[in-house]
Amino acid sequence: MSEQETVDRINAMLAEMPPLAAAALVQQWHKDAARMGAQALEPPPLMRAPEFPWGLHGLNATVARYECRQPGCSTVYLEQADELPGPLTLPANFTADDVSAAITAQADERSQLRLDRVQQAFTEHYRTEHPEALEEIHGTPSPAAR
């Protein structure tokens, strides 16, 4: 099956579904895209790559768990990966490809914002708990390390 055939079938399927069900399905695609985005992004050196301790399906499936990278440190940060997506930016006469691209772009953007928040949280944690490591990673002396 070609990509276009797939898109056509998805469009046909969505058109036949009750609007609420179609919206729920599209929202599920958002979630999937957000998860893939979270997994694809290179984690900063402060924390390990995210795990999804509640699995990838069902309730709580979108909570990502980030662990401090320092040996012996058990600090964990949980981040809700599933904010409600905002409106999509679509051209007039958009196609399913445009929708797919817009969902992916939006998910990428939210993944980056999420990673920024996690990074911020871990930077705070490092300032108090691992100032030497922070200095090593960023190459700048931290005030707490002096």
Ligand SMILES: [Zn+2]
């Ligand atoms: Zn730590």
